[in-house]
Amino acid sequence: MCLSIPAKIVSxxxxxxxxxxxxxxxxxxxxMIENPEIGDYILLHAGFAIQKISGQEAEETLRILRxxxxxxxx
Amino acid sequence: MSMKYIDEYRxxxxxxxxxDLIAESAENDYAFMEVCGGxxxxxxxxxxxxxxxxxxKLISGPGCPVCVTGTDYIDMAIACSQMGDVILATFGDLIRxxxxxxxxxxxxxxxxDVRIVFSGMEALDIARHNPHKKIVFLxxxxxxxxPGTAVTVKQAEKEKIENFYILCAHKVMPPAMEAIVKEGxxxxxxxxxxxxxxxxxxxxxxxxxEKYNIGCVVTGFEPADIMQSLLMLIQQVNSKxxxxxxxxxxxxTYGGNRSAQLYMNEVFGYCDAYWRGFGIIKESGxxxxxxxKSFDAENFIPPTTKNYEEDKRCICPQILRGIKEPxxxxxxxxxxxxxxxxxxCMVSPEGACNTWxxxxxxx
Numbered sequence: 001m002c003l004s005i006p007a008k009i010v011s012x013x014x015x016x017x018x019x020x021x022x023x024x025x026x027x028x029x030x031x032m033i034e035n036p037e038i039g040d041y042i043l044l045h046a047g048f049a050i051q052k053i054s055g056q057e058a059e060e061t062l063r064i065l066r067x068x069x070x071x072x073x074x
Numbered sequence: 075m076s077m078k079y080i081d082e083y084r085x086x087x088x089x090x091x092x093x094d095l096i097a098e099s100a101e102n103d104y105a106f107m108e109v110c111g112g113x114x115x116x117x118x119x120x121x122x123x124x125x126x127x128x129x130x131k132l133i134s135g136p137g138c139p140v141c142v143t144g145t146d147y148i149d150m151a152i153a154c155s156q157m158g159d160v161i162l163a164t165f166g167d168l169i170r171x172x173x174x175x176x177x178x179x180x181x182x183x184x185x186x187d188v189r190i191v192f193s194g195m196e197a198l199d200i201a202r203h204n205p206h207k208k209i210v211f212l213x214x215x216x217x218x219x220x221p222g223t224a225v226t227v228k229q230a231e232k233e234k235i236e237n238f239y240i241l242c243a244h245k246v247m248p249p250a251m252e253a254i255v256k257e258g259x260x261x262x263x264x265x266x267x268x269x270x271x272x273x274x275x276x277x278x279x280x281x282x283x284e285k286y287n288i289g290c291v292v293t294g295f296e297p298a299d300i301m302q303s304l305l306m307l308i309q310q311v312n313s314k315x316x317x318x319x320x321x322x323x324x325x326x327t328y329g330g331n332r333s334a335q336l337y338m339n340e341v342f343g344y345c346d347a348y349w350r351g352f353g354i355i356k357e358s359g360x361x362x363x364x365x366x367k368s369f370d371a372e373n374f375i376p377p378t379t380k381n382y383e384e385d386k387r388c389i390c391p392q393i394l395r396g397i398k399e400p401x402x403x404x405x406x407x408x409x410x411x412x413x414x415x416x417x418x419c420m421v422s423p424e425g426a427c428n429t430w431x432x433x434x435x436x437x
Binding site: 001002004005006008021022027029031032033034041043045046047048049050051053055057058060061063064065066068 | 076078079080082083088091092095108111112135137138139144165167168192193194195196214215216218220222225229259267269270272273298302323324325326333334337426435
């Protein structure tokens, strides 16, 4: 039930947004998100954006994972 | 279609490498509990147990809100649905959970107005369009879900929608985790719920290493996330330095989503709450604060006084406490199947029994 899916904000109307999950559009309440912008990725849970996804942190996690991978290949 | 923030964490080669690293690092026996039902589902869906050596055991915990919801709650919802002027709005997961005598699905077939919604806002919309009915939203879920209910209640107040109510069984995670630890279940580390923590921050788990010497890794829901977290937990155990680490950094910070917390704290306060499998856990539930009590459906629901005996053979209570596995249950995959669930753990797609049935029953 705590399932939350990464979704991209495609339009904003007040507290509500249209968000895209792989091209399918859903409504998301932005009440809990500070300074949402079109193009931001959020976690969509039960009709609300519960958090912005940090692209920078996502890259960092992947970098660490890939470095582990490289270390093993040496 | 490619999905950003999902596909990268399903990279086959990366996951196999992580499996090798885990096998190299796992020098003892380890038992890790995944608290969140979403993790239980992901772990089995992606076949994670088959990637792990035998000395790593994953135990499912109490983090499926549908599974821990008590029979009395379903009975109250059913009583509510019989009042004539009520429309029940519920997440789909709840409609097949057995109450004492029926399910919401059966009541719906018999004529009750039960509607499935994806969010509280949809329930509020039903209220706007049906001013002569009472709309009761079945508010269940952990810290991930409760802020959305809080926003919805505040919106109802703002718009002066007076026919919208909630039947509140929201719960919070840390007291249940503490109950499990106190019970003495052997757990070397917690795979902590990433979406609860997206709201609350990782700080809510700090008491586990501090008080109980148990490590925690706040974890995402893709296979690479889960495998990386397992490696982090193994390293914590090996170095005897339990702490709270965040693997799921793209969504979780130490302090969490402050705005979501403010909504939750304004609308809700803590109360003792019943968890299937545990009984009453102190300060583990959320209830409407005094300023919002007028939205409480309990104000008008007739009292239910059913004395229901659950099927004694069903071991859901032990499964939710991490003491037994679905395969230990005499009903599992025989009398208790997803089409005809006897215990709640078979109802929810995130329940341990349902997940085992889907992914492990033929293994």
